[in-house]
Amino acid sequence: MSVADTAMPSRAPSISAPTMIWAAAIAIVAILYLVPSVAPWAVKYPMSAVIPVADWISVLMAWLKTNFTWLTRGITDIFNVPLQWAINILAKGWKFGYGPDAVVFPRLSWIGVCAAFAIAGYAFGGWRLASVAAACMIYIALFGQWESAMLTLALIAISVPLCIVIGAALGVLAFRKPWIDRVIIEPMLDLMQTMPTFAYLIPMLLLFGNSPVSGMLATAVFAMPPMVRATILALKRVPHEIDDFGEMVGCTPRQKLLRVLLPSGRATMMIGVNQVIMLALNMVIISSMIGAGGLGYDVLLALRALKIGQGMEAGLAIVALAIVLDRLSQAAVRPRPALHTLDLNFVQRNPMLTLAVGLLIVTTALSLFVPAFAAVPAAIKVSTAPWWKAAVDWINIHFFDAIEAFRTFLLLYILNPIRDFLVAFPWLGMVLLVGLAAYRLSGVRLAILVVLMTSFCAVTGLWEKSMATLYLCGVSAIIAAFFGIALGIAASRNDRFAAFLTPVLDTLQTLPSFCFIIPVVMLFRVGDVTAMIATILFAIVPAIRYTNHGIRQIPENLIEAATVSGCTPRQMFWRVQLPLALPEIMLGINQTVLLALSMIIICAMIGTRDLGQEVFIALAKADAGRGLTAGFAIAFIGIVSDRLLRASTDRLQSRLGLV
Amino acid sequence: MNDQAPMRDDTLPVQDDRPIKLLCKDVWKVFGDGAKQFMAKHNGTPTAEEMSNAKMVGAVRHASLEVRRGENFIVMGLSGSGKSTLVRCLSRLIEPTWGTIEFDGIDLLKASPEALIEIRRHRMGMVFQHFALLPHLTVLENIAFPLSVQGVERKAREARARKVIELVGLGGREQFYPRELSGGQQQRVGIARSLAVEPEIWFLDEPFSALDPLIRREMQSELLRLQSVLKKTIVFITHDFDEAIRLADRVAIMKDGQIIQIGTPEELVLHPATDYVAEFTRDVQRAKVMSAARLMRPQLSSAEYGGTVKATDKISSFAAHIVGVRKNFLVTTAEGKPVGEVAPDDVIDLLADRDQLREARA
Numbered sequence A: 001m002s003v004a005d006t007a008m009p010s011r012a013p014s015i016s017a018p019t020m021i022w023a024a025a026i027a028i029v030a031i032l033y034l035v036p037s038v039a040p041w042a043v044k045y046p047m048s049a050v051i052p053v054a055d056w057i058s059v060l061m062a063w064l065k066t067n068f069t070w071l072t073r074g075i076t077d078i079f080n081v082p083l084q085w086a087i088n089i090l091a092k093g094w095k096f097g098y099g100p101d102a103v104v105f106p107r108l109s110w111i112g113v114c115a116a117f118a119i120a121g122y123a124f125g126g127w128r129l130a131s132v133a134a135a136c137m138i139y140i141a142l143f144g145q146w147e148s149a150m151l152t153l154a155l156i157a158i159s160v161p162l163c164i165v166i167g168a169a170l171g172v173l174a175f176r177k178p179w180i181d182r183v184i185i186e187p188m189l190d191l192m193q194t195m196p197t198f199a200y201l202i203p204m205l206l207l208f209g210n211s212p213v214s215g216m217l218a219t220a221v222f223a224m225p226p227m228v229r230a231t232i233l234a235l236k237r238v239p240h241e242i243d244d245f246g247e248m249v250g251c252t253p254r255q256k257l258l259r260v261l262l263p264s265g266r267a268t269m270m271i272g273v274n275q276v277i278m279l280a281l282n283m284v285i286i287s288s289m290i291g292a293g294g295l296g297y298d299v300l301l302a303l304r305a306l307k308i309g310q311g312m313e314a315g316l317a318i319v320a321l322a323i324v325l326d327r328l329s330q331a332a333v334r335p336r337p338a339l340h341t342l343d344l345n346f347v348q349r350n351p352m353l354t355l356a357v358g359l360l361i362v363t364t365a366l367s368l369f370v371p372a373f374a375a376v377p378a379a380i381k382v383s384t385a386p387w388w389k390a391a392v393d394w395i396n397i398h399f400f401d402a403i404e405a406f407r408t409f410l411l412l413y414i415l416n417p418i419r420d421f422l423v424a425f426p427w428l429g430m431v432l433l434v435g436l437a438a439y440r441l442s443g444v445r446l447a448i449l450v451v452l453m454t455s456f457c458a459v460t461g462l463w464e465k466s467m468a469t470l471y472l473c474g475v476s477a478i479i480a481a482f483f484g485i486a487l488g489i490a491a492s493r494n495d496r497f498a499a500f501l502t503p504v505l506d507t508l509q510t511l512p513s514f515c516f517i518i519p520v521v522m523l524f525r526v527g528d529v530t531a532m533i534a535t536i537l538f539a540i541v542p543a544i545r546y547t548n549h550g551i552r553q554i555p556e557n558l559i560e561a562a563t564v565s566g567c568t569p570r571q572m573f574w575r576v577q578l579p580l581a582l583p584e585i586m587l588g589i590n591q592t593v594l595l596a597l598s599m600i601i602i603c604a605m606i607g608t609r610d611l612g613q614e615v616f617i618a619l620a621k622a623d624a625g626r627g628l629t630a631g632f633a634i635a636f637i638g639i640v641s642d643r644l645l646r647a648s649t650d651r652l653q654s655r656l657g658l659v
Numbered sequence B: 001m002n003d004q005a006p007m008r009d010d011t012l013p014v015q016d017d018r019p020i021k022l023l024c025k026d027v028w029k030v031f032g033d034g035a036k037q038f039m040a041k042h043n044g045t046p047t048a049e050e051m052s053n054a055k056m057v058g059a060v061r062h063a064s065l066e067v068r069r070g071e072n073f074i075v076m077g078l079s080g081s082g083k084s085t086l087v088r089c090l091s092r093l094i095e096p097t098w099g100t101i102e103f104d105g106i107d108l109l110k111a112s113p114e115a116l117i118e119i120r121r122h123r124m125g126m127v128f129q130h131f132a133l134l135p136h137l138t139v140l141e142n143i144a145f146p147l148s149v150q151g152v153e154r155k156a157r158e159a160r161a162r163k164v165i166e167l168v169g170l171g172g173r174e175q176f177y178p179r180e181l182s183g184g185q186q187q188r189v190g191i192a193r194s195l196a197v198e199p200e201i202w203f204l205d206e207p208f209s210a211l212d213p214l215i216r217r218e219m220q221s222e223l224l225r226l227q228s229v230l231k232k233t234i235v236f237i238t239h240d241f242d243e244a245i246r247l248a249d250r251v252a253i254m255k256d257g258q259i260i261q262i263g264t265p266e267e268l269v270l271h272p273a274t275d276y277v278a279e280f281t282r283d284v285q286r287a288k289v290m291s292a293a294r295l296m297r298p299q300l301s302s303a304e305y306g307g308t309v310k311a312t313d314k315i316s317s318f319a320a321h322i323v324g325v326r327k328n329f330l331v332t333t334a335e336g337k338p339v340g341e342v343a344p345d346d347v348i349d350l351l352a353d354r355d356q357l358r359e360a361r362a
């Protein structure tokens, strides 16, 4: 080919085909939006064509309920036994016999439990962890939350092992039979993790009644996915030499699994256990709505009655419990120095365990005679409720105008216009745009998936509420991503700031979603602004984390190469660091969006008007069809956004040559 | 100077009449979709071109070898040449695509899963490059693990484990966890663990490659010491030619999935089959691989010898001595029957690498 040939101006159209397609699609949507009368059915989904998915689900649930009562009753009875044990041991005490001859065996003494937690902290992580654990437990005791906290702990104590066993079994199954993983388990986990927490409660409520058992089962189901995922990952990561070793010593398949593969993957599995515990705590709090009781119930009551002080106090007790459980379960995995001595008896090998059990027995026995051991004496109880109330009152008196102005401004000029725009958006136009984006990013399969899922929101008659959810979630996620990325960049450039941020993020991440609502409600009362702010706080963590990590993980030699070729710091940032960190940042944004979605739904409790409200109403009416349909719609929104963001991350990565 | 040239032909006592422990005939391992049918279609002899056309990867091609009881058999090749794949076929960790493998006359590829478990439990041992120790068990528990899998009760297996711990020199570390040991110590645990069941055949897949050079030499000596006591049949994989000639009775050299030569280190050095092998052997000190028999003149000329060596002794083991004494040494068989003599000048020539020169002169 000659130089002249290549130098010829190409005769290709100056506008590329994809741009044309996009322009056409946007033009169609714009016409639909501006002139709805062209095709009204494409703008507002006609009521007459709504597919009654909700009714079908209700019928199915009713059928399940009438035909499987024996089963659900049986399950309730079976699980009730260990659950009541745990509740009695930790919170209520035992009572044998009736009336005046009843023999009462006390619950574990609060002093003993505090001591046991402190000893566990010492055994796993030394004095520091011991003092954190002790401080948190003593806080719970002194601030009058002991009984509720122990109830919560009892529910966790029973649902977590259940989760771990079933989750690990499913993980093993998925590892052994990849097709089951692909066809059943992976989609199921996706759905389970994007389904809103409330949506779990409704079928449980219907099938198992308004009891702690249904709360426990909802918790077990909700908290299971990380265990399944961690097990699969742990098994996949076992070095193949260890696998070969198992074969070469002549293990049977079962021996190899139980004695070689699973123990070798212990560290990874324990990460799953930690996540299970934290999710279980989150869910136990929420399932107090269906009669599980515990700390969540206290918060809920306080929130309903707008008793800010009490709500805050119970909320902080949840925070304390969350911190204790998180730190202990993380520290428990870390390898500890081994005792290099032989032939010890049980007590010598486990001095801490023996001490803890001993203290529990002694203090509990003492509580039979000394009331101070049985219950926290009123004399040393402290209540911060009045103090919180005073603080809020003070803020409201002095800053009411400023806060109110801020709130009104947000509502009138930002939130409401966006909401109106989205709610009036033609549903078919949205389906078209989303489908096109999926097609361009990944291909036909993803396009079909997102078109079906988006259409689901319309054909079930939930379009307006879906858009309301999208609006609040979208605004919150965008703001969270913006601030999160900014903070992440700051952390990546300043070690001291990063060191300061890490524990804060750790703590934010362990807090159950509930806790974010309380302080915001105090200042902004109920409504969209509160929901937005609580959601931003809840969802910002991954954006910060991934941005910081993404920039820091850029190989040193690339930075040096850029420096040598004369990049200014500004060029370095915009042209080297940011593009290379972009895939990581996108992963963070993806998580932020999913967290925002889950939080927005919880915010239905403080009066947002979206899909969350739909689930919430259904929960109150025990209407399984309505609740689950809305739950699916929420899950589908989550899955669509997740898939689109992931597809764009993949594209970005392959464009950067990172895969 | 004595004008009768030293013996240079191959009339060495290489005849080996020990029974064959492991026999591997025309073994192939081909990766790719439908590899078995592909091999069947070509009657087990596809050409390189046919393989690349069908997008097949021949990790092991046409491998035949036999390992005799008590032999140190080394498989040497650069990384990616198919050594691990070959040894995984020999132990049937993966199924060969083609060929037969016999272990003590049993067709290993036809063994049922139960039979295979039995064979592995009692008759095979394996040591891995990255040790493959179980992180959650102590040294003692790791070493007793193969026995515990067999259901040996605790007292007996721990007693046995303690014995092998002493054997590999790890006494006192029984209660340590693998993460608390150095690499060399971890591999000692790996070795002890594979010996706990008293295997008949011992596979070692680059056991010392992950260790520092100094530790590696120490472990090689350790292995030679153990083998002099235990007399196992060894299949040892390495990418290090020096290691191979140090440990080997015989070496198989692999390249691109094929075995290109099998022989004693001496044979490889003196008669490399291809330029590739010659390239490896070029820098090897002859005195380290050649035995006295190679340099021996089959005559008993002098009345007084400066010393006596066995025909199988490596020349490097007495070179300094003979050069110092400057007298001929008597060469005997293993039983002590005199068969010839070695002259100091020949040793000096060998050390100075002057044999080509002499051959040219002759």
Ligand SMILES: Nc1ncnc2c1ncn2[C@@H]1O[C@H](COP(=O)(O)OP(=O)(O)O)[C@@H](O)[C@H]1O
Residues within 6 Å of the ligand: B031, B057, B058, B059, B077, B078, B079, B080, B081, B082, B083, B084, B085, B086
């Ligand atoms: N599971 C597999 N699939 C495809 N190719 C493989 C597989 N395992 C090994 N190979 C190929 O076989 C060749 C030999 O590998 P290996 O036996 O591990 O070499 P060595 O141990 O000599 O370093 C390599 O080129 C590798 O790419």
Ligand SMILES: [Mg+2]
Residues within 6 Å of the ligand: B083, B084, B085, B206
């Ligand atoms: Mg290898």
